Amino acid sequence: MEAKPTTISYVETTNMVLPNDTNTMGHLFGGQLLKWLDMNCAISAGRHANRICVTAAVNNVSFDVPIKLGDLVIIKSHVSRTFHTSLEVWADVWTENQASRKLTKCNSAIYTFVAVGADGKPTEIPAVIPVTDEEKERYEGALRRRQLRLVLAGKMKPEEATELRSIFPR
Numbered sequence: 001m002e003a004k005p006t007t008i009s010y011v012e013t014t015n016m017v018l019p020n021d022t023n024t025m026g027h028l029f030g031g032q033l034l035k036w037l038d039m040n041c042a043i044s045a046g047r048h049a050n051r052i053c054v055t056a057a058v059n060n061v062s063f064d065v066p067i068k069l070g071d072l073v074i075i076k077s078h079v080s081r082t083f084h085t086s087l088e089v090w091a092d093v094w095t096e097n098q099a100s101r102k103l104t105k106c107n108s109a110i111y112t113f114v115a116v117g118a119d120g121k122p123t124e125i126p127a128v129i130p131v132t133d134e135e136k137e138r139y140e141g142a143l144r145r146r147q148l149r150l151v152l153a154g155k156m157k158p159e160e161a162t163e164l165r166s167i168f169p170r
């Protein structure tokens, strides 16, 4: 029986930047942030799909602002769109200065997960229903981003990426 579509829910996690997480300038390692993002996004994916989800691709991660030792790092993610067995998860990242409580938006990241069954094979997942304007915007753009990812990964021919091609002038 096909699972029912559900509205989008959010996963928020907070981590503190400790000395072991930093480089010699006292800034958070990019790899540590990727790990926290992967974990947070995997929870979003797994809760939506109701099964194990494995990371298939990491996309659109940029490090716009250095994150300092002692800062809190707040990650909020949600499933932005599902396809057949894969789903896109969007994460937004803020830092919080512990003394001032000031929040600074640092970056966003987009992860692709694939839901797998007990045999490790991809398995179908329910759709999401976007409700807010931001959810709708991210949902709409997800098809283009999927096609770009698959073309770059050599899993789709550029001529098949019709949604992606439609944004370029002829």
Ligand SMILES: CC(C)(COP(=O)(O)OP(=O)(O)OC[C@H]1O[C@@H](n2cnc3c(N)ncnc32)[C@H](O)[C@@H]1OP(=O)(O)O)[C@@H](O)C(=O)NCCC(=O)NCCS
Residues within 6 Å of the ligand: 053, 054, 055, 056, 057, 083, 084, 085, 086, 087, 112, 114, 116, 120, 121, 122, 149, 150, 153, 155
């Ligand atoms: C991800 C994985 C399950 C896909 O298996 P596969 O046999 O290649 O599956 P398929 O080619 O049938 O593709 C399955 C889905 O993955 C998507 N996919 C595969 N490679 C992808 C990539 N590089 N980028 C984005 N999506 C990808 C496909 O588009 C398809 O999505 P859809 O069903 O929604 O259309 C498999 O490659 C794998 O197990 N990779 C290792 C994952 C891992 O160890 N991650 C890190 C630890 S969690």
